[in-house]
């Protein structure tokens with residue numbers, strides 16, 4: 001069984017993950033993992049925090065001489081900003097002064113602040129926001145990067161690109177080829193494949209920032225190399241599309257998910273929507289369109305998987321919205337923590353990670369073994385089944 005847990009606060013010492021269920025013998029490429037960490041920190045519209053952090057993954061357990069042991073893997077990411085928060089985030093001792101406690105009493109609309117304070121019965125919103133912060137996604141990207149190494153052993157690769165910022169959108173995002181997306185450099189401002197559209201997107205970000213505001217966006221995840229047969233139609237909770245939707249919605253600020261052209265499906269007729277089936281000796285069954293996003297009946301169908309994540313405009317505003325003081329119940333402006341104008345490019349990288357996590361879970365469920373060699377035997381047997389079909 002593949003599972004993982006994460007722990008860590010945004011301004012605490014650091015972030016931790018424990019991962020169970022990876023086979024023995026996976027070569028761990030730490031540079032590849034750190035590249036994903038760096039990609040998560042990029043993107044036009046990010047705030048100052050990302051200039052402080054230079055995330056690097058450390059492997060604490062479960063790996064020896066560069067290969068997984070089959071035992072739990074523990075990962076660690078240090079929060080460099082902790083040096084500025086030592087007193088305020090000390091595990092055991094509260095600081096003497098009120099200011100060093102850095103309490104937050106004015107919950108920010110759109111964050112976990114008020115709902116979390118009510119639920120966990122605390123008047124200091126910092127006790128909620130430290131964990132609710134998207135800082136946690138750094139360690140999920142690290143776990144995702146590890147699972148990408150495993151998927152890569154079987155020819156499965158993932159990428160992402162930004163297809164909308166505010167009112168500016170890429171035309172026909174499902175038609176953008178894999179090659180165009182992976183040709184984007186890591187330092188591309190918004191990971192948009194169309195340079196002209198990207199400049200308009202950047203203007204959109206600048207306008208929002210100038211108004212002390214934030215702006216929403218949409219990213220697309222593309223996965224290639226997934227064989228037909230991951231996920232299942234037999235139970236609601238084994239459907240691949242359902243699992244991907246849950247994973248995508250777990251990315252902070254993602255408020256809607258679309259598989260393939262699912263949204264336009266609501267205004268289409270069946271003959272214009274379904275992807276007709278073809279067969280050729282050298283490639284087997286294939287489609288000429290991919291409006292289903294590579295998933296039919298909850299099962300991967302062998303085409304590219306394409307999923308969109310819709311990110312709301314970020315909640316913390318430099319020109320804050322109205323709120324209420326949790327003690328006095330008087331009207332106050334919401335608290336202002338350091339914030340991004342948009343984090344859509346980074347959200348795409350997190351989206352890649354959570355997609356990899358789901359695919360890894362499903363892949364291990366179908367082909368799992370205690371060693372990579374055993375997995376390979378299982379996988380090759382299945383590939384023979386497909387080619388003999």
Ligand SMILES: Cc1cc2nc3c(=O)[nH]c(=O)nc-3n(C[C@H](O)[C@H](O)[C@H](O)COP(=O)(O)O)c2cc1C
Nearest residue numbers: 111112132134252253314315316339340343346347
């Ligand atoms: C990579 C990334 C960076 C984020 N940065 C910010 C930010 O700087 N300011 C902000 O208000 N929200 C940011 N968010 C979103 C909040 O974490 C999120 O909106 C909040 O935790 C409430 O959760 P919800 O929007 O899913 O309900 C970011 C999200 C991601 C994925």
